Amino acid sequence: MDVLGHFNYWVAIALAMVGLYAVTARGHLIKKLIGLSLFQTSVFLLFISIGKVSGGTAPIIAEGFTVYSNPLTHVLILTAIVVSVATLAVGLALTVAIKRTYGTEEDDEIEALDRAEDEQ
Amino acid sequence: MLLVFVLATGIAAVWLRNLLASAMLLGIYSLLMAALWVVLDAVDVAFTEAAVGAGLTTALMLFAIWLTGRQEKPPVRKPWFPLAGALITGGLLIFGTIDMPKFGDPQAPAQVHVAPYYLENAEAQTGVPNVVTSVLASYRGFDTLGEVTVVFTAGMGVVVLLGGLRRRRRTDET
Amino acid sequence: MKDYFVLRVMAKLLIPFILLFGFYVQMHGDYGPGGGFQAGVIIAAALILYAIVFDVGPARRVAPMWMLVALSCIGVLLYASVGVATMMAGGQFLEYGVLAHDPAHGNHLGILIIEIGVGVAVAAAMLMIYFSFAGRR
Structure with missing residues (x-):
């Protein structure tokens, strides 16, 4: 098996797992959002790695170049980055709103407060 | 590196x-x-x-x-379960990459499907040398309209979430 | 942060150039890297720099919230109305070829207009998000 040929994919997967770990294991809501954005960028890395052609250049048509990298993946990721910042902003806004309402942003404390409210 | x-x-x-x-x-x-x-x-x-x-x-x-x-705040419980979950998922995903084409392979499926059409025809059909722009705005115009709507909705959502709270607090004070 | 002389002068020097670069990226997106998304974010970044250095109040006077909401609506509607216009001209939704006599020309024109729509909508939405966060203090 070719290690160098798949190294990009493996780094993308490792980043995705770091993100997954942060989302599942960490209790702080902002930390979860950081993990979510790590996961997102790992997907970007996977796509751009798939689109790369060795010896290619950026997909702007110019004389003297014949090999270009795949423009389709670039388009998909370009829009995905802008959407990712939009989702992150909504998530942060929700976190701020939760902090105002509950006074904490750790998910176990929020759960405890919810349960206490249910019992009343 | x-x-x-x-x-x-x-x-x-x-x-x-x-x-x-x-x-x-x-x-x-x-x-x-x-x-x-x-x-x-x-x-x-x-x-x-x-x-x-x-x-x-x-x-x-x-x-x-x-x-x-x-x-x-420091963790209350040891995160063994999420760690194991992440490691197992990662292992399975790496197992999945073994069949993937080599990095930078010009003959990979992603490279021979629709990308050559864009690269060959984009400049003649749209008059725009930057293929990314022409694909973004022209060939995938619907898609981009959707993305802009998402960004717009997110902006509105944040304004409603954070602005609405302020109004409620003001009524509380009065 | 407006007490720091160096920051104030540098911000005032930089902001016009950032704005100019934003417009360049917007209009030159067909030939080099760039386009509506990037230009929108860069223009928003110029105003955010102003808001960080000179406080949020003056920045919000430059771009009040109602204007930002209106601008982001205008951006999205500009994009969609190009699609409607192409339908009126006899094509399909967002088929820019019918906008001019030469399909390639029409495509170029359509791309330019919708990129402006994207840029306006993204810049306004980013500023909306930033101001609602910054206005919470």
Whole structure:
């Protein structure tokens, strides 16, 4: 098996797992959002790695170049980055709103407060 | 080399308990990612990542942390279960990559499907040399309309979430 | 942060150039890297720099919230109305070829207009998000 040929994919997967770990294991809501954005960028890395052609250049048509990298993946990721910042902003806004309402942003404390409210 | 740096800053951003440092590391991570995109020929993506990831996201993160609190509390339970879950998923995914085409292979399925059509015809059909722009705006115009709507909705959502609270607090005070 | 002389002068020096670069990226997206998304974020970043250095109040006077909401609506509607216009001209939704006599020309024109729509909508939405966070203090 070719290690160098798949190294990009493996780094993308490792980043995705770091993100997954942060989302599942960490209790702080902002930390979860950081993990979510790590996961997102790992997907970007996977796509751009798939689109790369060795010896290619950026997909702007110019004389003297014949090999270009795949423009389709670039388009998909370009829009995905802008959407990712939009989702992150909504998530942060929700976190701020939760902090105002509950006074904490750790998910176990929020759960405890919810349960206490249910019992009343 | 860049990949290793990216991985290191990513792990560090999750590892640290100080959220302020975490947010700064995320900014550095984005900037490194932007450099990586240039290396991988995705200049448009690099541009966006540098402007959005390193600039805007960091500013928003800092504001959110400043509004909530900068320290994460230490964990109450050992995170063995999520760690095992992540490792198993990662192992399965790596097993899946063994069948993937080699990095940079010109004959990979992704390279021979629809991309050559764009590269050959985009300039003649749209008069725009930057293929990324022409695919973004013309061939996938619907898609981009959807993305703009998402951004617009997110902006409205944040305004409603944070602005609505302020109005309620004002009525409480009076 | 407006007490720091160096920051104030540098911000005042830089902001016009950032804005100019934003417009350049917007209009030059067909030939080099760039386009509506990037330009929108860069223009928003210029105003955010102003807001960080000179406080949020003056920045919000430059771009009040109602204007941002209106601008982001205008951006999205500009994009969609190009699609409607192409339908009126006899094509399909967002088929720019019918906008001019030469299909390639029409495509170029359509791309330019919708990129402006994207840029306006993204810049306004980003500023909306930033101001609602910054206005919470």
